[in-house]
Amino acid sequence: MADRAASGWAGAFARRAPARARRPLGPATSTRVVRTLKGLAGIAIAIAIWELIRALGVVPSAYVPGVGSILSAGVEDFGSQLAPAIGETLKAWAVGLAITVPAGLVLGVAVGLSRWADAALRVTVEFLRPVPSVALIPIAVLVFGVSLRMQLLLIVYACLWPVFFNVRFAVQGVDPLLLDTARVAGLSRLATIRRVVLPSTLPALFTGLRIASSIALVLAVSAELITGAPGLGKLIVDAQGAMQIPLSYAAVFVTGIVGFLLNAAFTALDRRALPWTVAARGERA
């Protein structure tokens, strides 16, 4: 969805990309260093604002600890509390994505290629997709109890959509000339899918994967928060309940950092794996 709207900006990027490539290495590197420094300064300013709000007494300071105590709580309990919680959350995230991505890819290709499959599933999909995924938490708990499988059900349900829609849209957008060429060349249907359709849908698959990755994290943490399945969400609640407020804040920040790093990793992977498409698609979606 975001991609289609973002494609309007493709022109701007396409014009900029070659200029960037031609720029000599020196200034580009120093530009990057300056950018990083400015970003770090921005983080420092954000921390200063946090402390200022505390100092002004706008919020009860017992409930909004200083950055120092959040940091020390995070460092102190990293091995005993935070690291295992990160591991549990990432386990649900990874297994969930590992199930969803192949499923979404197969479904997307099938529906993208077959007009009848598309027509048959259209109404069902239109009604299933708007159900907010977290609304299924109680049902998932009923069926699977508080377990990894419960989390997986939620993650797969929520993440299937971005992968499926991105792939389907890309398959339907494959240049008909390529398909005709494949037919004339005598490729079988399977070979056409493998050598023509799949490569053309890779960029969309990566976009879907990146969106799915962030949704999977939201679902994993949310489910832990409500059901008490082990992970970062449970740690945030437990630490708050035990009045270990700084640890609770530390867990929230770690959750954000995990999300930030996952997003950065997928963006970098996207650029490295498919450099020829990044300029054409715009840098974010």
Added chain:
Amino acid sequence: MSAVRLRGGKVAPALLGWVVAALLLLLWQLYAESAQELYLPTFTDSAGAAWDLLTGATLTSDVLPSVGRFALGYVVGCAVGVAVGTPLGYLRPLEPWVRPVLEFLRALPATAILPLALLVLGANGGMRVAVIAFGACWPVLLNALDGARHVDPVLVETGRVSGLGRFAILRRIVLPASLPQIFAGLRIALGIALIVMVLSEMYGASSGLGFEILNAQRRFMVPETYGGVLVLGLVGWSVSVLFTRVERRALAWHIGRTGGRSGA
């Protein structure tokens, strides 16, 4: 679509979609009736529970307040996102300073701050609205920022030459030109706001759709649990349809220019 696609007629495929959906519901009904699974009520029981939820006292005590909080939080979050993101993108030198903080805030699952928001703001409707707004704000803000950054410089220069002030350029040139990208952000925010709305009512709440679903599950009122999910699906579907209409209208000029590729 191409002429070839249309030749088969449009009615048959549209009908097929409904037939498949009806068959799936029938399958659910028959399986639930025969299997007698404790955790799978029949479709008719679930739909009945959904109907009760929508027509009983719960309409004014749970359903409407939920939708109201969602709408308020969404509108506030989006307004903040556009109001802050557009100038940030227009004032180019500022962008590298704020980017990492903003990317962090967008990557942070908004639901994770619920326990702390409860602590600081208390268990009330205002807190839930605030967290919904928090979740909705970041994708809109970053999309508005990126949209404003990539507005055709010729447009901005034209405004400057015509003697428009900075604010006028921002409002009359930069904002309209970044609307397609802003709407992409608004669409993402819609899904996030809905998720946060439901979850905020499952945590430390005593009313609302999310609360009703979780409460029904904890009391093993299984059809009521499914009924609540159906109602939420209906809410999600309605806001999605409404959004598409608003988007079509707001971006009519853009869709016309790009051959309808970027709308819907």
